[in-house]
Amino acid sequence: MPPPRRLLAHAYWILTAVLSAATIVMLLTYTPVEATMGPVQKIFYLHLPVAINTFVAALVVFIASIGYLWQRKMWWDDLAAAAGKVTVLFCAIVLLTGMVWGRSAWGAWWTWSPRLTFSLILFLLYVVYMMIRPSIEAPQRRAAISAVYGIAAFLDVPLVYLSVKMMPDIHPSSIALAPEMKLTLAAWFVPVTLTMAGLIATRFRLNRRLRAFEQHQAMTTETPAAANYMGETA
Amino acid sequence: MMAAFRQIVLMTGKDLRIEARGRQTISLVVVLGVLIIVVLGMGLGAGRPVTGFGATAILWVAYLFGGVLCFEKTMAVERNDDALAGLLLAPVDRGAIYAAKLLTNVILMFALAVVVTPVAILLFRFDLSAHPLGFALIMALGMIGFAAVGTLFAAAVSSTRLQGGLLAMLVFPLSLPVVIVSTQMMRRLFQEGEPLGGTGLATLLAFDVIFLVLSWIVFELVLEP
Amino acid sequence: MSRTAVQPIGSAVLESTPVVQVLSLGKVIDDRPILQDLSFEIARGRYVALLGANGAGKSTLLKVLATLIPPTHGQLLLFGRPLSRETTAFRSRLGMIGHGAMLYRDLSALENLVFFGRLYRVADPTARARELLEYVDLARRADDPVKTFSRGMVQRVSIARALMHEPDLLLADEPFAGLDAPSRRMLEQMLQRLHEEGKTIILANHDIEQSLALAEQALVLRAGRLIINGMTAGLDPDAVLAEVSGS
Numbered sequence: 001m002p003p004p005r006r007l008l009a010h011a012y013w014i015l016t017a018v019l020s021a022a023t024i025v026m027l028l029t030y031t032p033v034e035a036t037m038g039p040v041q042k043i044f045y046l047h048l049p050v051a052i053n054t055f056v057a058a059l060v061v062f063i064a065s066i067g068y069l070w071q072r073k074m075w076w077d078d079l080a081a082a083a084g085k086v087t088v089l090f091c092a093i094v095l096l097t098g099m100v101w102g103r104s105a106w107g108a109w110w111t112w113s114p115r116l117t118f119s120l121i122l123f124l125l126y127v128v129y130m131m132i133r134p135s136i137e138a139p140q141r142r143a144a145i146s147a148v149y150g151i152a153a154f155l156d157v158p159l160v161y162l163s164v165k166m167m168p169d170i171h172p173s174s175i176a177l178a179p180e181m182k183l184t185l186a187a188w189f190v191p192v193t194l195t196m197a198g199l200i201a202t203r204f205r206l207n208r209r210l211r212a213f214e215q216h217q218a219m220t221t222e223t224p225a226a227a228n229y230m231g232e233t234a
Numbered sequence: 235m236m237a238a239f240r241q242i243v244l245m246t247g248k249d250l251r252i253e254a255r256g257r258q259t260i261s262l263v264v265v266l267g268v269l270i271i272v273v274l275g276m277g278l279g280a281g282r283p284v285t286g287f288g289a290t291a292i293l294w295v296a297y298l299f300g301g302v303l304c305f306e307k308t309m310a311v312e313r314n315d316d317a318l319a320g321l322l323l324a325p326v327d328r329g330a331i332y333a334a335k336l337l338t339n340v341i342l343m344f345a346l347a348v349v350v351t352p353v354a355i356l357l358f359r360f361d362l363s364a365h366p367l368g369f370a371l372i373m374a375l376g377m378i379g380f381a382a383v384g385t386l387f388a389a390a391v392s393s394t395r396l397q398g399g400l401l402a403m404l405v406f407p408l409s410l411p412v413v414i415v416s417t418q419m420m421r422r423l424f425q426e427g428e429p430l431g432g433t434g435l436a437t438l439l440a441f442d443v444i445f446l447v448l449s450w451i452v453f454e455l456v457l458e459p
Numbered sequence: 460m461s462r463t464a465v466q467p468i469g470s471a472v473l474e475s476t477p478v479v480q481v482l483s484l485g486k487v488i489d490d491r492p493i494l495q496d497l498s499f500e501i502a503r504g505r506y507v508a509l510l511g512a513n514g515a516g517k518s519t520l521l522k523v524l525a526t527l528i529p530p531t532h533g534q535l536l537l538f539g540r541p542l543s544r545e546t547t548a549f550r551s552r553l554g555m556i557g558h559g560a561m562l563y564r565d566l567s568a569l570e571n572l573v574f575f576g577r578l579y580r581v582a583d584p585t586a587r588a589r590e591l592l593e594y595v596d597l598a599r600r601a602d603d604p605v606k607t608f609s610r611g612m613v614q615r616v617s618i619a620r621a622l623m624h625e626p627d628l629l630l631a632d633e634p635f636a637g638l639d640a641p642s643r644r645m646l647e648q649m650l651q652r653l654h655e656e657g658k659t660i661i662l663a664n665h666d667i668e669q670s671l672a673l674a675e676q677a678l679v680l681r682a683g684r685l686i687i688n689g690m691t692a693g694l695d696p697d698a699v700l701a702e703v704s705g706s
């Protein structure tokens with residue numbers, strides 16, 4: 001990476017780290033402790049921004065998938081792969097924080113409440129997305145199938161939401177937020193969103209470098225001609 | 235339009251004729267389905283009657299696994315001897331090829347359901363008498379949506395070398411809404427006596443429409459590199 | 460795909476329109492250029508041999524010409540018109556024999572032919588199918604499932620399948636592979652007869668001598684590039700072999 005860009009990246013992450021630290025301090029000192037649940041409730045301020053950002057990352061996968069199928073340029077695939085990784089990571093955090101919350105609020109690590117079930121299914125959807133790539137060798141095939149799944153998975157999300165809402169919800173949770181809480185929540189969105197975007201960008205750049213290396217390999221080594229989709233050599 | 239419809243019927247007819255010759259796919263799928271029901275029945279149901287809700291979930295497990303096997307096999311027919319190339323060479327809309335495969339899969343899934351459901355009812359003493367048509371409608375809509383997704387991805391992965399398990403992995407999570415909605419609707423219908431609700435049916439229909447349209451559009455793109 | 464415009468040559472006079480026109484055609488698969496900058500024309504009624512070593516790009520080129528896979532760069536005109544929405548209509552005018560038979564093994568020869576005939580909307584497909592089975596000398600086995608046939612017989616049914624809709628352009632990808640001598644003879648004669656009937660034939664083949672003997676024109680590929688395009692009468696098999704292997 002050329003020096004100016006590296007400087008920019010460093011500055012970005014330093015800013016994110018500082019904001020994260022600031023919001024954590026804010027959480028510990030400024031934000032009031034919620035009456036019914038106690039200190040554990042504070043995990044909510046991480047949970048909700050991460051949840052929203054999971055959707056944003058999934059949306060990036062969706063858009064990149066469409067982009068690939070439309071233009072057939074490999075960088076769309078690299079972007080989709082990067083966003084997919086971040087989606088899975090963030091979704092795992094949503095799931096875990098949700099479970100911690102649930103344990104504290106209802107005494108059980110797992111309940112089949114709509115929200116937890118939704119997080120679980122979303123997590124599974126995108127874990128599968130990440131599993132596709134290692135299963136297919138041919139780059140164009142891999143990109144095409146991943147793209148189709150990436151589109152299907154995103155379209156599935158509202159359907160999953162509607163379906164889990166039909167499940168019995170024994171533990172509805174709605175918490176009235178005091179103004180300080182709302183402010184904390186808004187503040188937390190900043191470092192979380194920056195992290196999400198930064199992770200996608202970093203992973204994307206890495207994918208591009210990996211692919212450039214693979215392409216160089218393909219061009220310079222004596223290998224038999226690529227098998228086309230009918231499994232025969234040219 | 236009519237021409238495309240005729241071609242779809244022609245291609246589905248061809249698939250069903252091949253199936254009728256060997257009866258390979260349908261027998262494998264049905265036996266697998268029944269085995270699953272029996273295994274689950276021994277584990278869950280032995281002795282006490284399982285609720286309608288539970289029976290639906292068990293049926294879905296049988297349909298899911300049987301279905302994936304079915305989709306793999308109907309697509310495999312085209313992979314032998316480059317038969318698919320023969321179809322692609324012809325003046326046939328790629329969407330029509332998808333529709334024909336989907337129709338074949340739906341018919342085979344219905345055949346599976348016709349055999350496996352009575353077995354489940356028998357083993358689990360599930361009482362459908364209250365709303366047999368409601369049950370049939372919910373399951374039919376669900377199976378169509380499941381087949382829509384399954385047909386698309388079966389075509390996508392059938393040309394890759396690593397098949398086994400990949401198709402199931404792709405299709406199961408995407409199909410979860412169908413499983414959840416249909417089991418929940420059954421619960422409301424049979425246990426709580428609520429009439430067939432709007433949301434559930436709407437969700438099932440939305441699932442079917444969304445994935446049918448997506449598959450129709452995208453099918454061509456998964457058939458070529 | 461680049462949008463360089465190419466005027467279809469002689470489009471007013473159908474008879475003289477080349478069946479195939481290719482300009483700067485390229486195909487990249489998985490970052491590897493399989494076909495590079497191909498430009499050639501094939502006149503109506505020509506019998507063309509497509510030669511080259513394994514991996515030279517013969518199969519890929521045939522598949523592009525058959526509209527099975529789209530080119531990455533360049534332009535392809537079939538029967539004087541570029542590929543577009545009309546691709547489906549083009550397909551009625553071309554037929555292909557490939558590595559795979561493109562048949563359903565569990566169905567009989569007759570059922571296979573009638574199926575494809577109906578797909579191509581051939582009038583009275585059953586009669587045409589029987590006629591073709593006669594032509595390939597398989598009339599007595601019409602109702603037997605294809606899986607009971609020998610390789611040579613399967614190939615003959617495959618040819619019949621390709622001819623059901625009377626295509627103007629026939630593409631053949633190594634049709635002689637795995638055939639015994641009598642079947643090979645029969646196929647050579649069939650192709651010759653089609654050529655005499657005015658069909659355009661593009662035959663991808665390994666056997667250089669055989670190809671130069673059968674065809675009028677030869678296109679030689681090496682590493683995806685066209686290195687020879689000339690009439691076979693003026694070509695020496697040994698020279699062609701040298702070019703093919705790149706020595």
